[in-house]
Amino acid sequence: MADDISIRYAASKTLGAFHASDKFVRGVMGPIGSGKSVGCCAEIIWRAMRQEPDEDGIRRSRWAAIRNTYPELKTTTLRTWMDWYGHATTLRMDQPITATVRFGDVELELIFLSVDRPEHIKKLLSLDLTGVWINEAREIRKTTLDAAGGRVGRYPSMINGPGPTWSGVIMDTNPPGDDHWWYKLAEEERPEGYQFFRQPSALLKVRPGVYIPNPAAENVKHHKLGYEYWMRQLPGKREEWIKVYILGQYGTVLDGKAVYPEYRDEYHCAGDILEPLRGVGLILGWDYGRTPSCIVGQMTARGQLRCIDEFVVDATGEGMGIRTFTRDIVKPALSAKYNGMTVLQSWGDPSGIARDGNDLSMFDIQAQEGIPTEPAPTNDPISRQDAVIKFLKTSIDGEPGFLLSPKCVFIRKGFLGGYQYAKMNVSGDDRYAPAPAKNKFSHPHDALQHMCQAASGGITVAINSQKREVKVKPSTGWT
């Protein structure tokens, strides 16, 4: 037994925050080689040392370490553990592999389980544990996380001592796709008792194919090659691979090309839901058709455009006309959430001037329903996208010129790749459709473009390569 173990571990910024949290379920996501697994091993040791001793003076804890496959469990998860704490660890190469870690008054048991072995999962369901570490969580089903939550907090028993000082589940992962349970929990549901941490990207993409070191990257100094560790992995890789493993961004399962490669989720999307700035007017953008959308923004005095809300009609239903959408969905929600605030500008798709069977345009209907809206000055796709890109590319005192509230889940997933140019079936090189695909992300993104056009004020638009200055009309007040 080791009397002491020397720990050379110093936590990076993100893992420091991860260790400092006492939340029941904690997850850390980041690029490859950023120190996630080492951080989780350190967390287990750290918690074992802080466990209050039993009556006999021993600090007991028991953890399960879970990985998707047995080969990866052995070559990666177990290996990381042994690299760091092997000198205090006695292994038993049973099925499953178990480890006893003893130093000073600490006695920690670790059980290494892989989900591709049914007997391991059965074992998990019968264990009394202090904590569970789910390594590379994106490869694990949500049911395993749920099961783990029920096994922790049961060791050490309260017969001989105070019971577990802390208990819960920790997880680390490379970024999953945006349809994954991790994304839903971390970005959409945010359940109580859960906390998710996100490491900065290792490199920054300056333009397609060009990457530079990210000064904020973590674990750089623990790679012999420094940033070159990531740099040299770039050649021969697809954009999507780089996005996930090097930039640490959520991937997308859709097979097209994102309309806005300028969007960086960890930069442009706020960590918490953005509250409306009282006293600052609202800017609305609208898309029409049977699945209408409305996007709500605010412009700060310094020129940051904050996208704070979205109203979207689900395309799975039978859809809805603009009158019902304005009257029954948007207006009541605006009154409830933004009571007393003013709509500075409200711009919609200019094709909405077409008249319906009652000889009314979309704008007539909206005026009747109490939200006077004007046609946006252009429907030219390039100019519309430019209005968004301009904000994405601007930085204001180190803050993004465009800040998205994570509440806007359609806009966000659209930015992440759901709003895309579809891949065309051409053999050989990747070819993409000339216009973005119509899908559940494109309608809110159309509305966002009109909102950004409105926010731009006197924008310059290019139509048929002629430059035309568009003056913003005096704002239509609406309270």
Ligand SMILES: Nc1ncnc2c1ncn2[C@@H]1O[C@H](COP(=O)(O)OP(=O)(O)O)[C@@H](O)[C@H]1O
């Ligand atoms: N705090 C640290 N101190 C020293 N070396 C570290 C530290 N964190 C990670 N490393 C080293 O960096 C490398 C990658 O760490 P790892 O945790 O495996 O990354 P990830 O799980 O994020 O891919 C490993 O060689 C590991 O030993």
Ligand SMILES: [Mg+2]
């Ligand atoms: Mg790892």
